[in-house]
Amino acid sequence: MPRAKLIKQKLVIVFLAGALLLFSPLLSLFDRPVLLFGVPLLHLYLFTVWSALIVAMAWVVRDDSK
Template sequence: MNRPYVKTQRLVTLFILGTVLFNYPLLALFNRPVLVGVFPLFFVYVFAAWALLIGLLVLVMESK
């Protein structure tokens, strides 16, 4: 299989994952008055999902 085609498929998959992670049902699930340490659960979820997507994007783009 052509290598750029695989990278394109992985980037599309990351886009779909990002869309699912930042869509209403999951955001509403974490929008509760709960603290994780000193931070609200919602902010912890948003920044963790954001960091996960950035990390996965780095892995896809840097892979040979």
């Protein structure tokens, strides 16, 4: 099961990256009442990180067997 182990390892990295981007002082960099592309900066940042996490997880667990 070395492949399964590798997937788990990558998921941990995604988790840590997410925790860092969403739950660390990094967040305060974007927590400002300004607009970017006409959208509140914080919302834009959160949804971007969120999407990136989902893409990363989907990529990590993708099924190569097919």
